[in-house]
Amino acid sequence: TIKLSQRVQSIKPSPTLAITARAAALRAEGKDIIGLGAGEPDFDTPDHIKQAAVEALNKGQTKYTAVDGTAELKNAIIKKFSRDNGLTYEANQILVSCGGKQSFFNLAQALLESGDEVIIPAPYWVSYPDMVLLADAKPVIIIGDRDQRYKITPQQLEDAITDKTRLVVINSPSNPTGMTYTRAELEALGDVLRKYPEILIATDDMYEHIYWADEPFCNIxxxxxxxxxxxxxxxxxxxxxxxxxxxxxxxxxxxxLIGAMKKIQSQSTSNPTSISQAASVEALNGDQGCVQTMLVEFKKRHDFVVEALNKMPGITALETDGTFYVFPDITGVLVNKPELKDDMDFAEALLVEKGVAVVPGTAFGLKNHIRLSIATSETNLQNALQRIAEFIG
Ligand code: PLP
Structure with missing residues (x-):
């Protein structure tokens, strides 16, 4: 056997990717599996965006670009931040990476030292704690329970801060809960953070546009x-x-900080794919109608799924503010079915007995829940909910 690094032994593979792979393997064996595990929209990439990629390919845009992204894409991003968020950035304040995942990875590598603490509200996106561990730092988890709509309070934040705290992560709308911090809640978190000027804040706005709460979207x-x-x-x-x-x-x-993250990226992946960058220019600058089309569909599915789940004994699903996830509390089911020890047992049994793949809440740092991705067809959702109802009995 090969002796592997302490670093790699300190982390686990992405549980959401693992569930998706497991569902695919069962399907390949001929099993009838409905996958509600994946964290991606089921729609095709809009055609005008694909066309921009084809054009880039035909124009020979197939070479290295600047490590931090093409001038065209950085301009499109600067415009996007100004248009949607009222935020002003210069080109040297923008870094384009190979997915949001790499953005956070670069941040952790550029900022954190051994012994540093990073405050991560749970339920959290599965990758934050492990990427913090890969930077030799310590994830400090604060739990937002259901009665807090899965969000942390200013008091919890204050209590978690130590002289080692280097970074606080906010993900709103949230994967996996679909909840968003309101303007007032962000103001209150800001009041706490203002007292600790040495702490940096990462706001992960990945689901900004998959959002239907009344208040306009805002970040901290x-x-x-x-x-x-x-x-x-x-x-x-x-x-x-x-x-x-x-x-x-x-x-x-x-x-x-962006410059330091760029340096990390320059010694790992270099630039993100040139063709993808050209497509992203069109995504950000082009017609935004496609975003709305998908949003309407996700909201329809959300309404259907939340209502159906709440009719099942032992399940409580809060209405979300956005994203394509629903995060029901299954505590009541675990009480009714003592043969299921926890949410991981629940997810495993649901997959094996009924062929429905979901992700256990434990993967996101909150037990007694499961995450359902509603990024699949209405027929699939109807069938999946029927099977979950049968499973619960
Ligand atoms: N942030 C959150 C909250 C996410 O849910 C995801 C994807 O699941 C990402 C970032 C990263 O997305 P990607 O690397 O595909 O751009």
């Missing part, structure tokens, strides 16, 4: 402009434009 720096110098805003085209496979994410923030 839009609400607290005085935090601009220590906030990094992360976003990407994966979810809004159904472009998960193209691998383009981006970040806007302090030039010094």
């Amino acid at each position: 720096v839009m609400v607290c402009p005085d935090l601009y110098d220590r906030t990094i805003v992360m976003n990407g085209v994966s979810k809004a434009y159904s472009m998960t496979g193209w691998r383009i994410g981006y970040a806007g923030g302090p030039a010094q």
